[in-house]
Amino acid sequence: MALSLLERLQVWFMSAVMAVLYALFWLLSPRPTAGSSTKVPPVTNPLLKLSATQLAKKIRQREVSSVEVVQAYIDRIQEVNPLLNALVKDRFSAALQEAAQVDRLIEEETEGGEEALAERLPLLGVPLSVKESFAVQGMPHSTGLVSRAKVLASVDAPVVSYLKRAGAIPLGVTNTPELCMWSESHNRLYGLTRNPYSLDRTAGGSSGGEGSLLGGGASVFGVGSDIGGSIRMPCYFNGIFGHKGTPYIVSNEGQLPPSSGRQEDFLSTGPMCRYAEDLLPILKIMAGPNAHKLSLSEPVDLKKLRFFSVPHDGGSPYTSPVDKQLIQAQRKVVERLEADLGVKVQELRLPELKYGYQIWETFMGLPDKDGKPPQPFAELMGEGGSTVWPPWELVKWMLGRSSHTMASIGLALSEMAHFGKPSQFLLQQKEALERHLEELLGSDGVLLYPPYPHLAPKHHHQLFRPFNFSYTGIFNVLGLPITQCPLGLSREGLPLGMQVISWKLQDRLTLATALYLEKAFGGWRDPGES
Numbered sequence: 001m002a003l004s005l006l007e008r009l010q011v012w013f014m015s016a017v018m019a020v021l022y023a024l025f026w027l028l029s030p031r032p033t034a035g036s037s038t039k040v041p042p043v044t045n046p047l048l049k050l051s052a053t054q055l056a057k058k059i060r061q062r063e064v065s066s067v068e069v070v071q072a073y074i075d076r077i078q079e080v081n082p083l084l085n086a087l088v089k090d091r092f093s094a095a096l097q098e099a100a101q102v103d104r105l106i107e108e109e110t111e112g113g114e115e116a117l118a119e120r121l122p123l124l125g126v127p128l129s130v131k132e133s134f135a136v137q138g139m140p141h142s143t144g145l146v147s148r149a150k151v152l153a154s155v156d157a158p159v160v161s162y163l164k165r166a167g168a169i170p171l172g173v174t175n176t177p178e179l180c181m182w183s184e185s186h187n188r189l190y191g192l193t194r195n196p197y198s199l200d201r202t203a204g205g206s207s208g209g210e211g212s213l214l215g216g217g218a219s220v221f222g223v224g225s226d227i228g229g230s231i232r233m234p235c236y237f238n239g240i241f242g243h244k245g246t247p248y249i250v251s252n253e254g255q256l257p258p259s260s261g262r263q264e265d266f267l268s269t270g271p272m273c274r275y276a277e278d279l280l281p282i283l284k285i286m287a288g289p290n291a292h293k294l295s296l297s298e299p300v301d302l303k304k305l306r307f308f309s310v311p312h313d314g315g316s317p318y319t320s321p322v323d324k325q326l327i328q329a330q331r332k333v334v335e336r337l338e339a340d341l342g343v344k345v346q347e348l349r350l351p352e353l354k355y356g357y358q359i360w361e362t363f364m365g366l367p368d369k370d371g372k373p374p375q376p377f378a379e380l381m382g383e384g385g386s387t388v389w390p391p392w393e394l395v396k397w398m399l400g401r402s403s404h405t406m407a408s409i410g411l412a413l414s415e416m417a418h419f420g421k422p423s424q425f426l427l428q429q430k431e432a433l434e435r436h437l438e439e440l441l442g443s444d445g446v447l448l449y450p451p452y453p454h455l456a457p458k459h460h461h462q463l464f465r466p467f468n469f470s471y472t473g474i475f476n477v478l479g480l481p482i483t484q485c486p487l488g489l490s491r492e493g494l495p496l497g498m499q500v501i502s503w504k505l506q507d508r509l510t511l512a513t514a515l516y517l518e519k520a521f522g523g524w525r526d527p528g529e530s
Contacts (some may be wrong), residue, residue, distance in 0.1 A: 002244055014398060039493075040080045040196040042196055042528025047072045049526075051275035052126045052282065056167075059125040060114045062106060065172055066125030066169070073127050073171060076218045083199060089130055089140050090172035096167045099125060119362035120279060124167030130310045131207050132173040133180050134269075135254040141171075143256045144187025144405040145370035146179040147383040152485060156485035157254025159223060159269050159286050164525035166285045170220065175208025178485040179257050180225070182407040182518035183207050183233055183469050194457065195237060196268045196527040201456040204234035206292045211270050213239035217493075217526060221282055221480045224256060227266050229451070229472025232499060235272055235484040238455040239495030240524055241514055242272040243279050244476075246504050249290045250283070261374030262366040266476040274524040276514040279483065283507070292507060306416055307345040308406040308440065309334050309448040313353040318467035321454040327495040329487045336484050336520050345448075348440075356470035358428045362416055363477045380413040407463065434478055441503040448498055451484055456495045475501060483510035486519045486524055493530045 010097040043049060047069055058064045058106070074092050081087050102125040115144060117124055128482060130136050133143045135153035140147035156164065164170070178187040185193040185208025193208045196216035203212035207224030211234025214222055224231040226244040235242030240314035250269040252259065259267055284291045312322045334345040352359075366372045381388040381404060388404070390412040396402040397409055441447060453468050462468065471511040475482055480501055485498040500517070517523075 009110070016529065025466065033122045037530075038200075039198055039527050040083055043076070043526050045072045045076065045331065047074055048217050052123060052128075052273065052278045053275075055220060056118070056123055056126050057062060059102070060106065060117050065420045066102040067096060068094050069125065070099040070169060070171070073218065073220070074471065075215070079173065080196065080216045080218050081213075082191070084194050084196060084203070084212045084216055084218075086174050086193050086216070086218070086377050086459065087129065087172045088202070088209065091139065091170060092172070093511075095127060095169050095171050102167065102169070108272040114285050122285065122503055125161065126168050127171045127220055128163060128168045129210060129213050129222040130160055130173050131176060131210050131222070131224050131255075133176050133206070133225065133255045134223055135162055135172075136170055136173055139173045141256065142189060143176055143180050144189050145381075146189050146383070146384050149189055158251040158288065160254070162285055162288045163223070163282075173209075174213055174222065176207070176209060177205040178405050179407045180206035180230065181377065181411055182206065182405070183229070183236075184407070185212070185406070186405055186460075188237060188403050188405060192460075195456050197239065197489075197530060198456070198492075201460055202237060202238040202459055204456070204460065206230040207242075207272060208234045208286055211235055211240060214238060214240045214272055214274055215524070215527060217528075219275070219321060221271055221278050222270045223269065223286075224471075226253065227263065227268075227476055229469045229476075231268075231270055231272060232451050232472045232484040233469065236451040236486075236497035238488045238496060239275050239489070239497070239527070240272060241276050241279055241486065241518075243270045243507070243511065244482045244484075245283060245287075245507050246481045246494045247279050249293060249480050250286045257375075257380050261372065262363060263374055265479065268362065268476070276485075276511075276518040276523060280508070280511045281509070294361070294501050296511075297509050298508060299357060300508055302512060302516055303341045303343065304444065305343070305509060305513075306445045307334075307343055308445065309338055309347045310350055310353070311347070313356055313471065314351055316354045316356065316470070318357045319464050319470055320468055322403070322450050322453045323455055324452050325455065325490045326496060326498075330498055331452065333448060333487065333498060333517065333521075340520070346466055350433060350436065352429045352436070353474060355426060355429045356474035357424050357467040358423070359433075360470060360473035360477050362426045362460045363430065365418065366422065377408075377415050381408060381412060386529060388412060410463070410466075430477060433474075436452050437480070438480065438503060441501075443503065443506060444509070445503065446509055447501040451497050451499050455490050455492065455496075471497070475499075479504055481505075481507040481510055483514045485514050487517070487521045489525055489530055495525075521522035
């Protein structure tokens, strides 16, 4: 059984529309520039090369003050952000005041000493950054919409509140694509975010500002969200770690755009960081009252796990072939696992992955349990006013009068091409893939899979291959936890990486594997020294 003729025509039409639009974009848009530099300068302050876990301990033990740490990160942001355009609004003055309060608290602490502080405030005095789509009190909350340029958050999103209660200090908010629905962080409000390893390359999306700031050594850890790869792609492109957890563990409240239809089932909020040891403790804090569901305190013996490797999606006509350097990096992981742990990694082909984009697109459009469909993207673009009419918005864009990006206009136009009921064939493919993976992974299986077919593309090149995100998006529909791990650098000096996947609620398996891979392959590399 295969897609019907009508369904194939629909997909062909969408692809043709996107190709024409993006060709227009390429012809009419100015090329991005970032001065004469090609990447960010190296990190020189040793405080910037410590994990959040290490910094918290040093602050508690009074080996360094929170003010020193916060100031070190402010200095680094001021050094690299003019190149990266990752942080779009800072709260430096407030952060330094809060750091001074932390230092006074530590000086005055008498009951229980360091251990009590570690238990009560595990991130005390440690700075962080937050994706601008999350509400941070007093900070912009626009997701790149020009119409929301003056909107400030009145309260913190729950996940931000949990991190603050643990003692963390927000430095500011970071860039996203318009409405978080594209794989490059670019909008008409804040502009384009760049990759610290090569300024002419994308930082990804939608958590691209977070990925860029972290990859550039200008943040300790950050908050991201992922409905189609929005944590994993930026982590891959910027050479850092990130975790898309099992859905409904970490709260998604307090972020824009709001979920509708079935989308809440596929959205996950999670940590992004340069050091693997930070993933588990920060995830535990972010999960709040749900943390116990992941059994994160249970030890993981990697030698007792079953490992599987899938090198590509089987040749989908909608995705590019996987870069040979990524395939080789994944093979090196397999070789190291077998040599170091004595395990046998089984290479597999999962034929359903070939339909990854169509499955993701189908499920993103499904109604909720009450039959209410998801909110149209053109309506979200209108932000409470009149719904945007995409053809007219395209004309305005060509005349330089639109307040929306070509990526958003293209998505709204492609949405107009949707018609008919969901394909039974695609529903069956998703169900078959889900059954296969549940049987394969169980409670002790780990799957290795590329995060994207290419190395970090040059700016706006994703416009010509818009469906490559299906390497990440398919697993949102399946609801599986995934840790994105860096694997060194390519010949071009760009990050290599891999997704590490387990079955639902088995997040600790991928987190433990990430710790191993960091030791085996070096983890984050300072882009200024690469």
